[in-house]
Amino acid sequence: MKKKPLILVSNDDGIDAPGLNTLVKSLKRIARVAVVAPSIQQSAVGHAITVRTPLRAYRFHRNGSLFGYAVDGTPADCVKLGINTLLKEKPALVISGINDGLNTAVNVMYSGTVSAATEGTILGIPAIAVSLEYTNRPNFEPAAKVAVTFAKFVLKYGLPEDTILNVNVPAIPARRIKGIRYTRQGRSRWDDEFYQRKDPKNKDYYWLAGKMRIMDHGEDVDQLALKSGYISVTPIHFDLTHREFLEKIRKEWDGKLKIAF
Amino acid sequence: MKKKPLILVSNDDGIDAPGLNTLVKSLKRIARVAVVAPSIQQSAVGHAITVRTPLRAYRFHRNGSLFGYAVDGTPADCVKLGINTLLKEKPALVISGINDGLNTAVNVMYSGTVSAATEGTILGIPAIAVSLEYTNRPNFEPAAKVAVTFAKFVLKYGLPEDTILNVNVPAIPARRIKGIRYTRQGRSRWDDEFYQRKDPKNKDYYWLAGKMRIMDHGEDVDQLALKSGYISVTPIHFDLTHREFLEKIRKEWDGKLKIAF
Numbered sequence: 001m002k003k004k005p006l007i008l009v010s011n012d013d014g015i016d017a018p019g020l021n022t023l024v025k026s027l028k029r030i031a032r033v034a035v036v037a038p039s040i041q042q043s044a045v046g047h048a049i050t051v052r053t054p055l056r057a058y059r060f061h062r063n064g065s066l067f068g069y070a071v072d073g074t075p076a077d078c079v080k081l082g083i084n085t086l087l088k089e090k091p092a093l094v095i096s097g098i099n100d101g102l103n104t105a106v107n108v109m110y111s112g113t114v115s116a117a118t119e120g121t122i123l124g125i126p127a128i129a130v131s132l133e134y135t136n137r138p139n140f141e142p143a144a145k146v147a148v149t150f151a152k153f154v155l156k157y158g159l160p161e162d163t164i165l166n167v168n169v170p171a172i173p174a175r176r177i178k179g180i181r182y183t184r185q186g187r188s189r190w191d192d193e194f195y196q197r198k199d200p201k202n203k204d205y206y207w208l209a210g211k212m213r214i215m216d217h218g219e220d221v222d223q224l225a226l227k228s229g230y231i232s233v234t235p236i237h238f239d240l241t242h243r244e245f246l247e248k249i250r251k252e253w254d255g256k257l258k259i260a261f
Numbered sequence: 262m263k264k265k266p267l268i269l270v271s272n273d274d275g276i277d278a279p280g281l282n283t284l285v286k287s288l289k290r291i292a293r294v295a296v297v298a299p300s301i302q303q304s305a306v307g308h309a310i311t312v313r314t315p316l317r318a319y320r321f322h323r324n325g326s327l328f329g330y331a332v333d334g335t336p337a338d339c340v341k342l343g344i345n346t347l348l349k350e351k352p353a354l355v356i357s358g359i360n361d362g363l364n365t366a367v368n369v370m371y372s373g374t375v376s377a378a379t380e381g382t383i384l385g386i387p388a389i390a391v392s393l394e395y396t397n398r399p400n401f402e403p404a405a406k407v408a409v410t411f412a413k414f415v416l417k418y419g420l421p422e423d424t425i426l427n428v429n430v431p432a433i434p435a436r437r438i439k440g441i442r443y444t445r446q447g448r449s450r451w452d453d454e455f456y457q458r459k460d461p462k463n464k465d466y467y468w469l470a471g472k473m474r475i476m477d478h479g480e481d482v483d484q485l486a487l488k489s490g491y492i493s494v495t496p497i498h499f500d501l502t503h504r505e506f507l508e509k510i511r512k513e514w515d516g517k518l519k520i521a522f
Contacts, residue, residue, distance in 0.1 A: 046308030046337070047370045054466035055455075076307070076371075081467055085455045106383060109308045109499050110337075122367060122450055142522060149520050162448070163503050174522035182511045184502040187423070189383055194316075194346045205315035206342055231520070235510060236501035238370050241445040242424050245496040250443045259410050259492070261403060261435035 005155055007031040008091035008120070010078045011099065012042040012112025015060050015070040019098035019132065022140035024067075026148050027095065031155075034091065035060075035068025036082035038075060038112075043101075047115040048074045055081055075116035083123050093155055094120025097130035098143045102168050104222040105186040105212070108236065117164045118238055126159040133171035133226065142174040146231055159235075166234045170226045181225035183232040187216040188223060266416055268292040269352040269381070271339045273303040273360065273373025276321050276331040280359035280393065283401035285328075287409050288356065292416075295352065296321075296329025297343035299336060299373075304362075308376040309335045316342055336377035344384050354416055355381025358391035359404045363429050365483040366447040366473070369497065378425045379499055387420040394432035394487065403435040407492055420496075427495045431487045442486035444493040448477040449484060 007027055011020045015037035027033050039058065050073045060070040069086050071078045079094060096116035103111040113129050120127035128150050132143040146169050159165065166185075170177065191213045194206040214223065225232040268288055272281045276298035288294050300319065311334045321331040330347050332339045340355060357377035364372040374390050381388035389411050393404040407430055420426065427446075431438065453471040460466050475484065486493040 041313065044310045044312045046306065046310070046335075046376065048307040048309045049305045049371055049469065051305045051469055052302065054458075054468045056464070056466050074307075077469075080453055080469065081455060084453050085457065085467060106499070108501055109379065109383075110310055115307065118370065122370075123453075145522060146520050149518065153518060160503075160506055163506055166501075177520070177522065180515075180518060180520070182507060182515065184504070184507060185500055187500070192341055192345050192384075194342060196346065197315075203317070205317050206346060207315045208310065208312055208338075208341065233510075235503040235506040237503040237506075238367070238501070239446055239448070240369055240497035240499070240501070242421075242496040242498040243445070245421055245424055245498075246443060246445060249494075249496060254441075254443065257410065257414060257441060259407050259438070259441070261406060261438065 005031050005092040006089055007033050007093045007095055007151065008082055008087065009033055009035050010037045010075055010096050010116040012038065012045065012075045012116065013100055014038050014041045015068060019100050019140045022144045023098050023147055026144035027151060030148060030152055034087050036071060036078045036086055037068060038078060039070035039072045042074055042112045044110045045074045045112040046110055047076055047118060049076045050074060057081060057086060075112040076119040079116050079119040091125055093151060094125050094127040095130065095147060095151060098140050098147065099131035100138055101131060101134040103129060103131040103166060104168055105188040106190065108166060108185055114166060121162055121164050126154050128154060128165045128167060130167045132169045135171040138171065142177065143169040162237045164236050166236050168222060168226055168232045170229060172229060176229060177231060178229045181230040181232055183222040183225050183234045184220055185234050185236065186221040186223045188212055188214045265293050266353040267350055268294050268354045268356055268412065269343055269348065270294055270296050271298045271336055271357050271377040273299065273306065273336045273377065275299050275302045276329060280361050280401045283405045284356065284359045284408055287405035288412060291409060291413055295348050297332060297339045297347055298329060299339060300331035300333045303335055303373045305371045306335045306373040307371055308337055308379060310337045311335060318342060318347060336373040337380040340377050340380040352386055354412060355386050355388040356391065356408060356412060359401045359408065360392035361399055362392060362395040363487065364390060364392040364427060365429055366449040367451065369427060369446055375427055382423055382425050387415050389415060389426045389428060391428045393430050396432040399432065403438065404430040423498045425497050427497050429483060429487055429493045431490060433490060437490060438492060439490045442491040442493055444483040444486050444495045445481055446495050446497065447482040447484045449473055449475045
């Protein structure tokens with residue numbers, strides 16, 4: 001009998017997060033699963049990696065059996081260390097999640113969940129990030145089914161080099177989910193606000209708050225799909241080059257801009 | 262007389278970094294300069310922001326006069342807090358740098374320098390990231406001249422929405438720099454390696470090392486331009502959507518992939 005494929009699972013909510021646990025349980029039906037996840041919550045760490053200090057990895061148990069490795073680093077650290085050192089075998093797929101909150105629009109930039117998937121892709125392994133819309137009582141089961149469906153699909157057909165599937169699931173009962181929409185990353189962003197307060201020693205501190213401002217009403221946008229009751233699937237890559245503008249400045253700027261040394 | 266424009270300067274090497282100091286001195290010839298930078302070194306933090314803990318800002322002095330604000334956060338935190346709270350006036354431009362080390366190829370994903378510039382753009386302000394190739398004895402003066410040239414240009418002509426100029430300067434004497442090339446972000450990445458060692462208590466730790474593997478030999482790539490003695494200028498944006506693949510999966514996947522709830 002052929003061995004089941006190995007999937008590396010990570011997240012940014014930490015190794016004890018319920019979303020990770022539900023994901024792992026579901027994936028075990030179709031694959032062998034290795035977990036390497038941050039020892040503590042790492043939300044909004046972006047694509048950070050730890051270079052100035054050493055990393056440590058600990059065996060993490062759940063209900064008396066080995067669940068995976070907890071790493072005192074970022075999601076990208078977990079995937080790097082997992083693939084390079086902790087796992088004996090190269091995984092066939094990296095899945096990050098299930099995040100407790102959407103990773104759409106500008107949040108993709110800040111997302112530790114997405115960065116774990118991105119790191120998989122950087123290391124040449126197809127990757128999927130899965131996030132569930134935030135609610136007080138999250139039910140990760142529907143999102144786990146979505147993850148399994150895409151995992152099977154990607155294990156069979158692969159993904160182009162350097163491409164991540166960024167999957168977001170609305171927090172509505174499964175029967176009300178209308179289907180899948182293939183979307184682009186929206187341009188909406190946060191209206192930042194900092195609470196400015198005094199600490200017990202009367203010194204100022206600042207705490208980031210704010211709300212998402214919807215700035216992108218395109219039909220094909222991640223957030224709109226979710227609002228309309230669809231799962232949004234955005235293929236993303238880590239080539240940040242602005243191609244159209246590059247073409248333009250090559251024509252218009254070249255030769256004009258001189259540096260006077 | 263018209264007031265000079267206000268430029269917000271940040272970095273990821275920390276507020277006491279020589280590269281930042283040289284940049285600020287040079288920019289003061291053409292602008293008013295506000296500095297909001299991390300209190301300590303923040304390399305490889307990616308686009309991290311601090312959401313789970315409060316931030317603090319301190320007045321930082323250099324040679325007896327106020328130099329700027331030091332923030333105990335990430336580069337993106339500095340730009341957010343600076344624009345939203347610390348500065349009385351919205352800056353006309355954000356410049357991040359001068360980083361002590363290149364931000365090309367996959368490093369753009371990990372770069373705190375680029376993330377400070379990106380955050381400026383997210384907040385609607387044109388932004389430039391400037392990095393100098395690493396050497397034992399860096400001379401930031403040529404890169405500072407490059408920064409001033411691009412600052413003047415962008416202050417005059419602007420940049421398209423959501424666009425950052427990622428400028429990298431080779432560490433060669435200014436007279437040997439051949440000019441500017443408008444480039445795309447290369448696809449080269451790191452061959453990771455983790456040193457696995459024992460601490461004084463005989464417990465394992467891991468430390469990320471590795472070298473850059475050149476995987477992209479295109480004529481129009483950031484690293485090649487630098488190697489050939491040019492300044493590389495890559496326009497980047499924070500829309501990670503993989504457009505070509507999105508078109509493809511809309512045609513080929515749509516309707517085929519069903520989630521069985």
